[in-house]
Amino acid sequence: MERLDDDTVAAALDKLPGWQRNGDHLRRDFKFADFNAAWGFMSRVALLAEAMNHHPEWSNVYNSVSIGLSTHDANGLTELDLKLAAAINDSAGDS
């Protein structure tokens, strides 16, 4: 998988509400009603990450989930990160 150039990433981010670029990562923080909702979200994301064989860097504190996306095999951002970011938004109930 090829690394994306800066313009391609910037254009894609316009269509990914909540996500920001931070160097080689896309980042978004989510907040839910409670731990149960946060964990349910993480369970859904875990299943789709496994299906994509593309996995998030994330942490959870009670109702907060912080996510970083990057393609380690490519040392940067690829289409897989954009795809996973969009799928994560769907899992959180965003468009």
Ligand SMILES: C[C@H](O)[C@H](O)[C@H]1CNC2=NC(N)=NC(=O)C2=N1
């Ligand atoms: C061997 C396996 O295909 C790779 O290690 C996959 C697994 N999940 C991955 N996830 C992410 N985020 N980046 C990768 O480069 C990656 N590579």
